[in-house]
Amino acid sequence: MEKIVSAGIVESYFDKLRRNLVLDVAIVGGGPSGLVAAYYLAKAGRRVALFERKLAPGGGMWGGAMMFNDIVVQSDALPILEELGVSYRHYRGDAYLVDSVHATAALIYAATRAGATIFNCYSVEDVVFKDERVAGLVVNWAPVIREGMHVDPLVIMATAVLEGTGHDCAIARLVARKNGVRLNTPTGEVIGERSLSIEEAERTTVENTKEIYPGLFVSGMAANGVSGSFRMGPIFGGMLLSGKKAAQMICDSL
Numbered sequence: 001m002e003k004i005v006s007a008g009i010v011e012s013y014f015d016k017l018r019r020n021l022v023l024d025v026a027i028v029g030g031g032p033s034g035l036v037a038a039y040y041l042a043k044a045g046r047r048v049a050l051f052e053r054k055l056a057p058g059g060g061m062w063g064g065a066m067m068f069n070d071i072v073v074q075s076d077a078l079p080i081l082e083e084l085g086v087s088y089r090h091y092r093g094d095a096y097l098v099d100s101v102h103a104t105a106a107l108i109y110a111a112t113r114a115g116a117t118i119f120n121c122y123s124v125e126d127v128v129f130k131d132e133r134v135a136g137l138v139v140n141w142a143p144v145i146r147e148g149m150h151v152d153p154l155v156i157m158a159t160a161v162l163e164g165t166g167h168d169c170a171i172a173r174l175v176a177r178k179n180g181v182r183l184n185t186p187t188g189e190v191i192g193e194r195s196l197s198i199e200e201a202e203r204t205t206v207e208n209t210k211e212i213y214p215g216l217f218v219s220g221m222a223a224n225g226v227s228g229s230f231r232m233g234p235i236f237g238g239m240l241l242s243g244k245k246a247a248q249m250i251c252d253s254l
């Protein structure tokens with residue numbers, strides 16, 4: 001048994017990795033927007049993998065608000081919750097309450113069940129930049145980056161990359177800085193997010209979900225960050241709708 005356990009894992013893992021070296025879509029970040037995008041892309045039959053640097057995908061959704069593990073979702077995002085099998089209950093007006101641990105687990109399950117592959121403990125440290133396009137990801141083990149070890153990365157090629165790194169806008173920043181290019185944002189640069197304003201932020205999260213450079217799409221909090229819009233606090237309808245829109249735009253572009 002000792003030999004079988006190790007052999008099985010090694011064979012299976014490297015087979016999985018080899019099958020995902022060339023993708024239709026590579027998603028950076030396993031927050032709610034990236035997970036929803038992974039679900040819809042896999043459902044549409046695209047070869048999609050998501051790279052998350054933490055052990056557990058889910059980003060900022062596990063902890064609810066200040067670790068009170070419930071979140072709010074508005075009615076226009078309820079069809080997504082229903083499709084992904086997430087339970088919710090009405091609170092007041094347009095606000096519905098969702099247990100954040102249940103919702104996060106459900107998003108991960110739905111995305112992987114639909115056929116998306118998740119690589120956790122991977123840090124995306126750079127992109128492939130070819131013929132004035134983003135053409136893939138440069139990845140390394142997250143602990144390698146954290147330890148500051150000088151170990152060279154591997155490359156994942158992808159027709160489209162989705163930047164879903166949340167508040168940091170890490171991928172958009174490095175694409176603009178390293179290659180001296182202008183992004184499709186109001187200033188051509190990563191503007192950075194503004195303070196909290198819920199209705200405005202929820203609307204613009206979806207509006208700002210777009211292709212910001214050839215081959216590079218942006219979703220979720222990063223969509224608002226790159227375009228200089230507001231944050232919204234523990235309300236997640238915009239994140240879910242942004243992930244769905246990103247998947248649709250990417251499908252249309254492939």
Ligand code: 48H
Nearest residue numbers: 029031032033053059060123124165166220221231232233
């Ligand atoms: C691999 C990386 C890298 C990297 C980061 O922040 P997230 O939850 O992302 P979104 O945009 O889907 O959701 C935002 C939401 O959680 C939120 O913060 C809200 C609604 N805030 C409102 C407010 O006012 O604060 O997840 C991003 C994920 C995380 O899991 C990171 O670990 C991961 O991306 N990540 N993974 N390589 N270079 N950078």
Ligand code: FE2
Nearest residue numbers: 060167221233
């Ligand atoms: Fe946040």
